Amino acid sequence: SEIKSRLTVAGRLDANGIRCKTVFYREWRRAMWERALYDAVWNLIGAVRDEDTDHADVAMFFDVEASDMMWELVNNLRGGLAVTLIYGFEDRLFSIAEMRGKDEPCELIDEMFDHLQNVFPGSNIMLNEYLNYAKDKRGLLQGAKVPPVPTELSELPSLIKTGNLRADGVI
Numbered sequence: 001s002e003i004k005s006r007l008t009v010a011g012r013l014d015a016n017g018i019r020c021k022t023v024f025y026r027e028w029r030r031a032m033w034e035r036a037l038y039d040a041v042w043n044l045i046g047a048v049r050d051e052d053t054d055h056a057d058v059a060m061f062f063d064v065e066a067s068d069m070m071w072e073l074v075n076n077l078r079g080g081l082a083v084t085l086i087y088g089f090e091d092r093l094f095s096i097a098e099m100r101g102k103d104e105p106c107e108l109i110d111e112m113f114d115h116l117q118n119v120f121p122g123s124n125i126m127l128n129e130y131l132n133y134a135k136d137k138r139g140l141l142q143g144a145k146v147p148p149v150p151t152e153l154s155e156l157p158s159l160i161k162t163g164n165l166r167a168d169g170v171i
Contacts, residue, residue, distance in 0.1 A: 046106020
């Protein structure tokens, strides 16, 4: 019944000239998390720069930072929401930035903070460091409640929470 209704809606849209891809809900969920990852990482890494930066610039010149931040967020997605992005997500996101990101400026908007950067579970240390830098040093996100960067070892997640199930802490 779900498949039938999905195809019916897609057929109506197609008949009116609107292209529509139908996928299983898990595929849609992964695609939405990929998009959230792209929007959060590219805008944040580009917005903290002194010079105006677009998404293509982030993909070409700040690829290591973008990759590191994406992997941190993806690992917390897996542990926090039981979402695993499909192999190759990194290449797909870099391709999107290189193909479509030339005229898309990197910007941080206070009103969008809770919908972009603040949706990822876990203690995302690199993300929080960038967010605090953007707020404190660049004057961005002044109206947003940015999570603090952990300063003490006790504030960091325990080994149990990060995937080590051994009580003695040996990995």
